[in-house]
Amino acid sequence: MSDNSPISYSDKKYKVLGTRPVRHDGADKVTGRAQYGADVQLPGMTHGKVLRSPHPHARIKGIDTSIAEKIDGVYAIATGEDWPDLIDKVAELGEGAVNLHDLAQNCLAVGKALYKGHAIAAVAARNVHIAEEAIAAIRVDYEVLPAVTCVLDAMKEDAPILHPGLRTETLDEPSDQPTNIDRHIHFETGDIDAGFAAADVIVEKEYKTATVHQAYIEPQVSTALWNEDGHLKIWTSTQGAFTARQQTAELLQLPVSKVTVTPCEIGGGFGGKIPVYLEPVAAILSRKCGRPVKMTMQRDEVFEGTGPTPATFMKVKLGATRDGKLTAGQAYLAYESGAFPGGMIGPGTMCVFSCVELPNAVVDGYDVCVNKPKTQPYRAPGATQAAFAFESTFNELADQLKIDPIEIRQMNGVKEGSQRVDGPVYPRIGYLECLDAAQKSAHWNTPLEGPNRGRGVAAGYWFNIGMKSSVSASINPDGTIHLLEGSTDIGGTRTSIAMQLAETIGIPAEDVLPKVVDTDSVGYTDVTGGSRTTFATGMAAHKVGLDLLQQLTARVAFLWECEPNEVQVDGDVYRYRSQQMTFKELAAKLPETGDPVIGRASVSPEGSTNGFGVHIVDVEVDPDTAKVTILRYTAIQDAGKAIHPSYVEGQMQGGAVQGIGWALNEEYFYGADHKMRNASLLDYRIPTCLDVPMIDTIIVEVPNPAHPFGVRGVGETPIVPPPAAIAEAIYQATGVRMTELPMSPPRLWKAMSQR
Amino acid sequence: MAKKQLITAIINGEEREFACEPRQSLLEVLRDSLQLTGAKEGCNNGNCGACTVLLNGEPVVSCLVLAVEAEGAKIETVEGIAAGGQLQPLQQCFLEGAALQCGVCTPGFLMTTKALLERNPHPTEEEIRFQLAGNLCRCTGYDKIVRAVQAAAEGAK
Ligand code: FES
Ligand code: FES
Numbered sequence: 001m002s003d004n005s006p007i008s009y010s011d012k013k014y015k016v017l018g019t020r021p022v023r024h025d026g027a028d029k030v031t032g033r034a035q036y037g038a039d040v041q042l043p044g045m046t047h048g049k050v051l052r053s054p055h056p057h058a059r060i061k062g063i064d065t066s067i068a069e070k071i072d073g074v075y076a077i078a079t080g081e082d083w084p085d086l087i088d089k090v091a092e093l094g095e096g097a098v099n100l101h102d103l104a105q106n107c108l109a110v111g112k113a114l115y116k117g118h119a120i121a122a123v124a125a126r127n128v129h130i131a132e133e134a135i136a137a138i139r140v141d142y143e144v145l146p147a148v149t150c151v152l153d154a155m156k157e158d159a160p161i162l163h164p165g166l167r168t169e170t171l172d173e174p175s176d177q178p179t180n181i182d183r184h185i186h187f188e189t190g191d192i193d194a195g196f197a198a199a200d201v202i203v204e205k206e207y208k209t210a211t212v213h214q215a216y217i218e219p220q221v222s223t224a225l226w227n228e229d230g231h232l233k234i235w236t237s238t239q240g241a242f243t244a245r246q247q248t249a250e251l252l253q254l255p256v257s258k259v260t261v262t263p264c265e266i267g268g269g270f271g272g273k274i275p276v277y278l279e280p281v282a283a284i285l286s287r288k289c290g291r292p293v294k295m296t297m298q299r300d301e302v303f304e305g306t307g308p309t310p311a312t313f314m315k316v317k318l319g320a321t322r323d324g325k326l327t328a329g330q331a332y333l334a335y336e337s338g339a340f341p342g343g344m345i346g347p348g349t350m351c352v353f354s355c356v357e358l359p360n361a362v363v364d365g366y367d368v369c370v371n372k373p374k375t376q377p378y379r380a381p382g383a384t385q386a387a388f389a390f391e392s393t394f395n396e397l398a399d400q401l402k403i404d405p406i407e408i409r410q411m412n413g414v415k416e417g418s419q420r421v422d423g424p425v426y427p428r429i430g431y432l433e434c435l436d437a438a439q440k441s442a443h444w445n446t447p448l449e450g451p452n453r454g455r456g457v458a459a460g461y462w463f464n465i466g467m468k469s470s471v472s473a474s475i476n477p478d479g480t481i482h483l484l485e486g487s488t489d490i491g492g493t494r495t496s497i498a499m500q501l502a503e504t505i506g507i508p509a510e511d512v513l514p515k516v517v518d519t520d521s522v523g524y525t526d527v528t529g530g531s532r533t534t535f536a537t538g539m540a541a542h543k544v545g546l547d548l549l550q551q552l553t554a555r556v557a558f559l560w561e562c563e564p565n566e567v568q569v570d571g572d573v574y575r576y577r578s579q580q581m582t583f584k585e586l587a588a589k590l591p592e593t594g595d596p597v598i599g600r601a602s603v604s605p606e607g608s609t610n611g612f613g614v615h616i617v618d619v620e621v622d623p624d625t626a627k628v629t630i631l632r633y634t635a636i637q638d639a640g641k642a643i644h645p646s647y648v649e650g651q652m653q654g655g656a657v658q659g660i661g662w663a664l665n666e667e668y669f670y671g672a673d674h675k676m677r678n679a680s681l682l683d684y685r686i687p688t689c690l691d692v693p694m695i696d697t698i699i700v701e702v703p704n705p706a707h708p709f710g711v712r713g714v715g716e717t718p719i720v721p722p723p724a725a726i727a728e729a730i731y732q733a734t735g736v737r738m739t740e741l742p743m744s745p746p747r748l749w750k751a752m753s754q755r
Numbered sequence: 756m757a758k759k760q761l762i763t764a765i766i767n768g769e770e771r772e773f774a775c776e777p778r779q780s781l782l783e784v785l786r787d788s789l790q791l792t793g794a795k796e797g798c799n800n801g802n803c804g805a806c807t808v809l810l811n812g813e814p815v816v817s818c819l820v821l822a823v824e825a826e827g828a829k830i831e832t833v834e835g836i837a838a839g840g841q842l843q844p845l846q847q848c849f850l851e852g853a854a855l856q857c858g859v860c861t862p863g864f865l866m867t868t869k870a871l872l873e874r875n876p877h878p879t880e881e882e883i884r885f886q887l888a889g890n891l892c893r894c895t896g897y898d899k900i901v902r903a904v905q906a907a908a909e910g911a912k
Contacts, residue, residue: 022850029858030846032793032833036859039792129778217797217805217893218859267795267859268893299798491856491894646853646899653896654856681802681891689897690888694880 006642006699007437009430010710015571016502017709020646021509023495025265037221037237037264038296045223046075048278048285048295049131051121051138052305053113056371056674057147057160060111060140063121068137073126076288077134078281080110080120084253091246098275102340104251106374107280113142114162114339115371116675117304119277124285124293147371147674151313151336154180154370162339162369182341185349185365187422195328195360199319203397207389209723209741210667211311211336214378215686218267219302224282225292232259232286234279239269239488240527245519247276252283262518263488270658271377272307274527303679307376308668310335310343314389316352324403326412328360329353329421333386335367338374343367347463348382351720352390353421354461355431355612356412361421371674377529379655380462380716384662384723388741391458391724396737405457405728406439409614424607430638430702430712431459431612437698438614443634453620453631454732460613460720464704464713465530466605469537470523473501473544474598477591479584481505481548483514486525487537491654491715492647493528499643500538500709504545506571507583523602531713534643535704536605542708543601552586555593609704611712613637615656615721619729626749628664628730634696635721640704640712652718653695659722661687667742764825766791767835775822782806782817784825785832793833793862797891804890807863808832814870816889833862836869845869845907854903856894863890868904877908 006018028034065077089100104110109118121138125131146160153159161178168175170184196202222236232254238244241263249256266273278295285293297305315332331352337343349365398408413435414420416428438444438457448455471485483501487493498512505512525537549569556574557564559581568575572583581589590597618632635652642648665685669678678684703710727738736751759774766789775784782799785791785808794817797805801819808817809831836843845868848854855861864887871878871886878886883904884897892900 020853023853025858026850026855027842029855029861030833030842030849030865031837032791032862034858036792036795038786038796041790129776215893216857216859217803217891218795218857219797265859266857267797268857270893296796299800299802492853647856650853650856650895650899653898654894655896657896658893680800681798682800686891686893687897688888688891689884689901692897694901695896695898 006645006701008701009433010701010703014503015506016499016509017641017643018645020644021495023492024498024514025489025494034265036218036267037235040223040235040264040294042223042225042292045292045294046124046126046289047128047131048122048124048282048293049128049135050119050281050301051135052301053109053116053118053120055113055142055144056116056149057145058113058142059145060109060113060120061143062141064139065121068123068134071130071134071137073130074123074134075291076124076285078108078122078284078288080108082284083108083110086251091250097342099342100250103247103275106340107277115373117301117373118339119305122281122285124289149370149372149670149674151311151334151368151370154368155334155366162371166341166369180369181366182337182369183345183367185345187349187363189421190360192328192330192360192362196319198327200322201397201400202317202319203393203400204317205393205396205739207314207392207739209312209385209388211308211372212662212666213303213308213684214270214272216268216270216272219297219299220273220277220306221296222278222282223292223294224279224286226283226287230258232283234259234283235262235264236279237266237273238263239266239273239490239529241488241519242486242524243274243527244276244279248279248283251280260518260520263516266488266490269490270379271381271529274529275307275376277306299681300679303684304676305373307374309378309381310337310375310385312385314385316389316393318393318397320397320401322401324401324408324411326356326358329358330361331363331390333365335382336370336372336375337367338370338372340374341367341369343375344377344382348386350420350422351383351461352386355414355459357414357418358421363421379658379719383460383462383720384659387458387460387720388723391721392727392739395724395728406435409459410435426610428702428705429610429612430700433700433702434612434614434636434638437636437700438616441616441634441636441698443616443632443696448618452623452733453618454729455616455618456725456728456732457614457616458721458724458728460717462531462611462716462720463608464535464611465532465608466536467526467532468602468604469525469540470602471537471540471544472522472598472600473548474596475548475587475590477588479587480511480513483512483541484517484522485514485537486522487516487533488528489516490528491651492644493533493537496534496643496647497537497541501541501545504542505548505583531611531715535707535711535713536603538643538711539605539707540601540603543603544599547599547601548597551597551599555590556581556586558593559589605706609706609712611638611714611717613717613721615725617725617729619726619733621730621733626745626752628743628748630660630692633693634698635718636698636700637714637717638700638702638712639714640707641701641710642699643711645699648699648714649697651714652697655718656695656722657687657692659719660692660726663723663726663741663743665742665744760823762823762826764827765829767831777821777823779822780818781820781822781825784822785817791832791834795859795862797859804863804867805860807866807890809866809870812870814867833865836865844910848903848907852899852903852906854895854899860890860892864900868907872908
């Protein structure tokens with residue numbers, strides 16, 4: 001059974017927070033009525049399709065569309081020639097920045113195809129079938145170039161170069177050699193040599209991880225209508241309507257006010273639906289044919305043409321004294337950024353040692369272009385890979401020292417006041433509390449018996465980024481509040497945000513009616529990503545509540561002819577001397593007290609806060625096939641304050657299972673021709689129901705000092721620990737230490753037979 | 756382009772007629788011609804289960820069924836589960852059990868579960884997981900979905 005009672009480190013009692021109301025959009029979703037991107041229907045709608053490069057690296061010498069144009073029912077064709085002149089400009093998109101020039105080329109190639117699946121041309125036609133016929137009729141003259149799809153090969157001096165103009169961004173003087181290494185990050189603290197000299201035990205290991213994809217179930221889909229008045233309307237599946245607007249407007253050189261983005265219900269994203277792919281292309285096609293254009297990707301296009309997360313090569317070296325105190329740590333991380341610069345190396349370098357106090361450390365990170373799709377954030381971008389390397393090395397060190405893996409983490413774990421290797425000092429955090437909860441858990445205290453079985457544990461860390469959120473609210477005479485927000489709802493955030501307003505006003509969650517609106521209808525709001533939505537947009541909801549409260553007490557004071565500060569507010573009850581009134585009663589009277597009551601709030605919390613988790617896993621390894629079965633799984637995480645515990649558990653369970661897939665099965669499998677061999681959901685196998693057990697959860701609540709209710713975002717941390725935890729469990733079961741992901745049967749079997 | 760054919764089928768209890776090309780899938784016709792957009796397209800090649808509907812009571816992936824094959828058949832989609840403005844207990848269990856996050860897999864899961872519970876009202880966890888293994892969910896980790904199905908089966912006792 002699931003042991004899911006929150007372990008709270010706060011005495012605060014709440015009325016709404018911590019309860020489990022049914023989500024506001026629930027009925028629409030279980031009846032099939034919710035409007036996802038693919039459900040958009042407009043009069044006169046046409047359908048767009050993209051022609052994609054069959055080559056991983058090729059010069060485009062010419063594109064002949066003459067035959068395709070003549071097909072009956074073909075309305076427009078677009079190529080990279082249709083981009084306006086784009087200057088090199090970098091736009092910040094929440095979970096990373098993007099160079100607009102590169103972004104445009106990623107949406108429709110100019111000059112070169114940089115990966116198999118790279119968009120080359122697009123067609124709008126009466127229906128998808130005709131569009132597909134037209135795509136097949138476009139002739140492209142390619143000069144095939146040598147390709148590179150492995151990070152280590154791409155770093156070699158004689159590697160095929162993707163961008164001849166690229167120079168490494170580094171603190172040192174850049175060399176003038178063409179390179180695929182776009183960035184070198186270096187952090188240093190203490191004295192690394194002295195640190196290793198003080199160690200009794202040193203463990204140094206190399207790790208590799210494969211390219212994996214977010215694999216949301218809903219493919220990318222967008223519809224664009226470029227109106228005769230010059231206004232562009234877009235309906236799309238996106239994690240951020242405003243960032244989609246910004247990217248599209250900048251790529252098409254339009255003022256943002258000329259673009260309206262309506263975010264549809266989104267069928268998953270995990271970071272992969274932050275960049276635009278189809279939106280600007282559909283817009284160009286719509287301008288050309290004067291009709292709405294809908295574009296939907298097929299599954300192979302999602303795998304080959306949208307962002308996976310980086311494959312990596314990593315080295316971690318740790319030194320410790322005999323009694324288990326870490327003295328030094330060194331990390332070398334080489335991450336693929338895909339076809340264009342700007343991968344996930346930044347957070348990778350910040351997260352690699354984020355769970356331990358390390359007096360002496362050096363971190364080197366490299367971001368490297370390869371002939372694969374441009375990498376994109378995937379749930380705690382860059383952290384899972386780094387944690388696989390660090391936590392695995394740490395487990396091996398604990399094993400050599402014969403120290404319990406939880407105890408060695410308690411001994412070295414970060415707490416308030418600890419400094420991360422890259423500089424920041426932690427405020428109040430809940431890592432040690434998670435370790436304690438793990439140690440006391442039913443799972444940890446139940447002996448694991450039976451042959452070929454093992455138990456592993458690992459920790460994980462991720463930030464909560466702040467950034468901008470806006471909301472507005474209006475009070476209805478029936479005692480409900482409409483709440484307009486700009487954060488697209490992927491996992492139930494309409495509810496977790498509405499609950500924070502409800503708590504502030506003291507009314508039931510059901511009486512706040514949240515709505516995700518288009519970019520014309522609410523203030524600027526950053527993406528749903530970075531574990532920021534419940535945290536930052538929730539903060540805005542709290543703030544709008546305070547704004548409303550102030551107005552409400554003024555109205556009460558008007559009714560009772562007293563001063564606003566004489567009105568006592570206790571939950572939803574307003575009192576002055578012997579008079580009292582509930583919020584509902586007040587709402588009904590508001591029309592007689594003056595103007596309608598509306599509130600607004602925007603926030604941009606600075607910096608980031610911190611989320612920690614610890615996972616425990618039991619596995620059984622079949623000695624004949626090397627298939628790993630997950631027998632039992634417990635995820636423990638600090639939620640600060642769990643607004644809606646079911647949704648927190650859901651994030652922990654979903655993240656854990658994605659991590660299990662990453663650990664055991666998922667990978668882009670490449671042939672010698674640098675082409676992906678498994679671009680379908682059959683061959684790129686994400687976990688099914690049958691591959692996993694129930695995922696037990698323990699929520700720890702150490703309030704976040706940077707949030708009025710103590711909230712920490714919880715969406716991303718749970719994908720970080722699984723690969724390292726499972727690797728340790730496999731070692732305990734088989735005596736084999738796996739240092740490469742995925743730990744799939746062929747790879748594990750080979751390692752086991754070489755033992 | 757091949758000529759369109761006229762097909763008659765019972766969809767969610769109503770007799771419906773539609774014209775389709777032989778190359779069109781049932782999913783495409785349900786969504787684009789009949790405006791029944793509850794069934795979702797996740798892969799269009801039979802691997803994700805998001806497009807599951809019931810064909811003569813059996814769950815099928817509608818992206819792999821040709822619309823012309825529906826002639827004379829009884830088809831149930833997610834739009835047909837709730838009756839008379841009331842959610843069915845199964846839908847209620849998914850809602851109360853927080854068995855959905857993004858919700859795009861939900862219509863498929865509901866249809867597969869409906870067929871499962873009609874055939875086997877008291878499945879074990881193993882049987883539930885086996886029957887639902889053709890429906891992929893990337894968000895929930897399946898725990899809450901399996902529990903929602905268990906709760907629905909409980910209620911059916
Ligand atoms: S869309 Fe039919 S199974 Fe995926
Ligand atoms: S809830 Fe998103 S795929 Fe299942």
